[in-house]
């Protein structure tokens with residue numbers, strides 16, 4: 001996505017100001033992985049929604065993603081994903097994990 005396309009999709013001043021004040025590396029990540037899409041891994045696996053861009057001075061921008069209910073780890077948060085490891089899915093059908101999936105995940109935790 002180009003900067004112009006991003007501004008056309010996000011016409012609200014708040015989002016545009018947020019974008020304008022990001023460091024260059026984060027802007028690049030935003031255009032590569034816009035905030036309002038669902039994503040797959042490069043291999044086509046997984047189904048994620050983007051939760052945040054992680055800005056650390058002097059380090060490459062990473063993404064925090066959440067697996068959807070039809071992904072391989074429903075509800076699991078993934079930290080530190082490189083934007084280049086993701087591709088836009090765009091199905092618009094990302095859904096949060098079900099209550100049963102969340103309960104199953106909790107059951108797997110060591111006590």
Ligand SMILES: [Zn+2]
Pocket residue numbers: 038039047089090091092093094
């Ligand atoms: Zn999708």
